[in-house]
Amino acid sequence: MSFRTFILSLSASFGVAWLAIVIVPYFKMRSLEPVAVEEGDGTNAVYIPKRAGRIADGAEVYAANGCYMCHSQLIRPTYAGNDMFRPDWGGIAGDEDRGDTRRETNAFDFEGEDFAHIGISRLGSDLSNLARRIETDYAKGGNSEQWLFGHLYNPRWEAKRRDSTCPSFRFLFNVTEIKGNPSDNALPFPVEEGMEITPKPEARALVSYLLSLKKDQPVPTSFNFAPPTAAAPTAP
Amino acid sequence: MSSEVFNNLEQDSALRASIDRSLRHPVMFFLTSGAAWLAVSIILGVISSAKVHSPGFLDGFGFLTYGRTQAAHLNALIYGWGFQAAFGVIVWMLSRLSRQECRAAGMILTAGHIWNLGVSVGIIGILAGFGTGMPWMEFPSFCWPVLLLSYFAIVVWSLVQFKVRPEGHVYISQWYLMAAMIWFPWVFITANVLLHMMPGNPVMAAGINAWYKSSLIFLFFTPVALGTAFYLVPKVSGRPIHSYSLAQLGFWSLAVIMPWAGMQKLTGAPIPYFLPYLGATATILFFVPAFTAAVNILRTAMTDPEVVNNSPTLRFTMAGVVGLIVMAVAAVFLNIPGKTMEFSQFSMSVYGFEILAIYAFFSFVMFGAIYFIVPRVTRREWLSRRLIKMHFFFSIYGIVSIAVIAIFGGVQQGIGQEAFDQPWLEAALRAYPYAVFITIAWCFILFSNIFFFMHLTVMWLRLGRRSTHPTLLVSGHHGSPHGEEGDIDNCGSGTASAH
Numbered sequence: 212m213s214f215r216t217f218i219l220s221l222s223a224s225f226g227v228a229w230l231a232i233v234i235v236p237y238f239k240m241r242s243l244e245p246v247a248v249e250e251g252d253g254t255n256a257v258y259i260p261k262r263a264g265r266i267a268d269g270a271e272v273y274a275a276n277g278c279y280m281c282h283s284q285l286i287r288p289t290y291a292g293n294d295m296f297r298p299d300w301g302g303i304a305g306d307e308d309r310g311d312t313r314r315e316t317n318a319f320d321f322e323g324e325d326f327a328h329i330g331i332s333r334l335g336s337d338l339s340n341l342a343r344r345i346e347t348d349y350a351k352g353g354n355s356e357q358w359l360f361g362h363l364y365n366p367r368w369e370a371k372r373r374d375s376t377c378p379s380f381r382f383l384f385n386v387t388e389i390k391g392n393p394s395d396n397a398l399p400f401p402v403e404e405g406m407e408i409t410p411k412p413e414a415r416a417l418v419s420y421l422l423s424l425k426k427d428q429p430v431p432t433s434f435n436f437a438p439p440t441a442a443a444p445t446a447p
Numbered sequence: 448m449s450s451e452v453f454n455n456l457e458q459d460s461a462l463r464a465s466i467d468r469s470l471r472h473p474v475m476f477f478l479t480s481g482a483a484w485l486a487v488s489i490i491l492g493v494i495s496s497a498k499v500h501s502p503g504f505l506d507g508f509g510f511l512t513y514g515r516t517q518a519a520h521l522n523a524l525i526y527g528w529g530f531q532a533a534f535g536v537i538v539w540m541l542s543r544l545s546r547q548e549c550r551a552a553g554m555i556l557t558a559g560h561i562w563n564l565g566v567s568v569g570i571i572g573i574l575a576g577f578g579t580g581m582p583w584m585e586f587p588s589f590c591w592p593v594l595l596l597s598y599f600a601i602v603v604w605s606l607v608q609f610k611v612r613p614e615g616h617v618y619i620s621q622w623y624l625m626a627a628m629i630w631f632p633w634v635f636i637t638a639n640v641l642l643h644m645m646p647g648n649p650v651m652a653a654g655i656n657a658w659y660k661s662s663l664i665f666l667f668f669t670p671v672a673l674g675t676a677f678y679l680v681p682k683v684s685g686r687p688i689h690s691y692s693l694a695q696l697g698f699w700s701l702a703v704i705m706p707w708a709g710m711q712k713l714t715g716a717p718i719p720y721f722l723p724y725l726g727a728t729a730t731i732l733f734f735v736p737a738f739t740a741a742v743n744i745l746r747t748a749m750t751d752p753e754v755v756n757n758s759p760t761l762r763f764t765m766a767g768v769v770g771l772i773v774m775a776v777a778a779v780f781l782n783i784p785g786k787t788m789e790f791s792q793f794s795m796s797v798y799g800f801e802i803l804a805i806y807a808f809f810s811f812v813m814f815g816a817i818y819f820i821v822p823r824v825t826r827r828e829w830l831s832r833r834l835i836k837m838h839f840f841f842s843i844y845g846i847v848s849i850a851v852i853a854i855f856g857g858v859q860q861g862i863g864q865e866a867f868d869q870p871w872l873e874a875a876l877r878a879y880p881y882a883v884f885i886t887i888a889w890c891f892i893l894f895s896n897i898f899f900f901m902h903l904t905v906m907w908l909r910l911g912r913r914s915t916h917p918t919l920l921v922s923g924h925h926g927s928p929h930g931e932e933g934d935i936d937n938c939g940s941g942t943a944s945a946h
Binding site: 212214217218220221224225227228229232233234236237238240241243270271273274275276277278279280281283285287288290291292293294296297315316317318320321324325326327328329330331332333334335336366367374375376377378379380381382383 | 498499500502506507508509512513514515517518576577578579580581582609610617622625626629630633637641642645646647648649650651652653654655656658666699702703706707710712713714715716717718719722725726784785788789792793794795797798860864865866867868871872874875876878879
């Protein structure tokens with residue numbers, strides 16, 4: 212075989228796969244087609260994913276500190292895993308207002324990010340629906356933001372989390388002298404007299420990003436795979 | 448007649464000696480700095496692995512947080528050790544196979560320094576908190592053009608040598624190495640340009656990243672290691688390849704199947720459904736190129752088991768080929784959609800498979816090549832067979848533990864994750880014992896590589912034995928621990944008769 216034939220065969224065998232699974236899907240998915248909220252209802256309403264918070268710079272902090280090493284952000288459909296069956300992963304199974312809000316991850320869920328941190332391992336839990344979980348369970352009735360700051364500072368401070376292996380992100384916090392009144396976000400952990408623990412800007416961005424992880428909003432009928440009974444909240 | 452043959456042999460060894468001499472500095476630079484990066488990577492690996500089970504270990508420093516050390520550990524292993532070992536082997540082996548002296552040693556050496564600079568800046572960038580968060584592409588985004596340019600400056604000379612080589616048969620190792628040299632920049636440019644310069648759908652970007660990881664394993668590290676093994680085994684055992692057509696079948700099945708692999712890591716993600724299934728199928732089919740090559744190499748080597756046992760080169764290479772077989776079995780076992788995929792997708796078996804591919808297969812073959820190449824380019828023999836044995840056995844203990852523990856522990860962990868009626872903590876705690884053992888195993892590997900790095904540095908300083916007898920791993924307690932003395936090489940540097 213000559214060098215020329217070798218290069219041609221190599222380019223052909225690699226090029227076909229390269230086009231079919233990398234180039235074409237990537238460019239096809241670069242701009243997703245708008246999806247109607249309700250097909251055939253005559254309103255032409257288009258699904259606009261809702262997400263608020265410091266998503267872009269929060270995601271940078273999330274990436275730089277390697278959160279994706281232990282946490283995934285993917286609720287797989289039931290053919291690919293049991294994520295949907297956990298009561299608080301894909302949504303909240305017993306949401307007080309909306310019934311069962313669990314759903315799988317869709318292509319609009321990473322709105323505002325350049326790279327979806329699907330994750331590579333689940334040494335920790337899935338974070339797709341973290342913010343909703345904090346609201347309804349971890350910090351029920353309290354301040355979600357403050358709970359997350361505390362959790363990042365010391366993931367093992369609650370007795371029920373003493374076995375957590377999540378690293379402490381103390382380095383995202385300052386210990387500063389109290390001047391005048393204590394800061395709003397000062398953490399309730401013991402520290403020297405006259406000092407307080409406050410989050411750095413990175414910690415604020417990260418927490419804002421984490422609080423945007425509420426991937427249980429209603430989705431268009433075309434990709435709502437929930438069984439019909441679960442979709443409608445039960446009337447009181 | 449006989450004098451003509453003798454004359455040809457003389458000329459032949461003179462040519463080989465001159466090729467080796469022309470490449471001494473670049474090759475030794477790549478191998479030694481690669482080994483140094485390997486040590487750095489293993490130290491980072493021990494630190495990050497310890498953090499998985501003892502989160503209080505070296506706690507509270509930003510640059511030592513788990514997410515950063517683990518990323519630095521893998522990137523140092525891939526770009527610091529893996530690529531540099533591959534460069535050293537590629538430039539040397541293709542020069543030998545093209546029968547051409549290297550005329551660009553200075554250029555290669557300079558480019559090698561730039562590559563090292565790029566890797567250093569990248570690792571420091573990750574530890575300082577500028578990582579991109581894309582697995583295996585965590586280097587800050589200004590690093591990849593530096594790496595790409597220095598890559599071209601390193602390997603382009605091998606292609607030139609191939610073009611101007613004397614006419615003749617093209618050997619299977621040349622196909623493997625040149626294919627790897629062409630696939631890598633294609634994959635590297637595609638992934639980096641798409642992800643850093645043309646942001647698209649974030650989920651598909653994660654898919655490209657998964658494909659990139661898989662392509663580095665299957666289209667760079669695998670062909671480099673196979674090409675090397677196909678060179679070393681016939682060379683040391685003195686026997687031709689068992690079946691040359693089988694070798695070609697192995698090569699083309701690799702070229703046709705493996706570009707499709709990788710996206711099975713996004714099973715269930717919102718990307719086109721066929722992508723994960725294609726990825727899983729291709730990864731499972733890895734056993735075709737792997738088994739054809741492994742059987743061929745084993746059949747060639749096992750015609751004389753004693754040589755395999757005594758030669759450090761063959762012992763490491765054969766261990767690497769066994770690593771390839773285990774890796775192929777693991778590729779089948781871990782990637783069956785609907786059966787094992789859901790257990791392995793997000794567990795530590797992902798890491799286990801990567802370490803299996805990069806260390807148990809690729810690195811072992813590279814160690815074999817290093818034990819072969821270094822005495823030739825430095826014209827000194829390895830100092831001590833005890834050091835080589837230490838390196839071999841501790842690496843074997845370490846890597847077998849990591850592979851077995853991470854893959855089976857990963858599946859155990861996956862079973863816990865899938866048990867949705869149990870609290871999540873149950874699944875998280877299942878990883879604990881396996882993580883402890885992985886730390887211990889990395890300590891073994893660190894121990895073995897300290898010996899290796901010391902030995903290699905001494906060889907680079909040309910403090911090896913001046914002897915015509917290679918250092919063999921013969922057993923028995925008689926005589927010197929450093930092997931037979933043999934004739935002392937007093938021929939002066941560069942004379943042909945010394946080879």
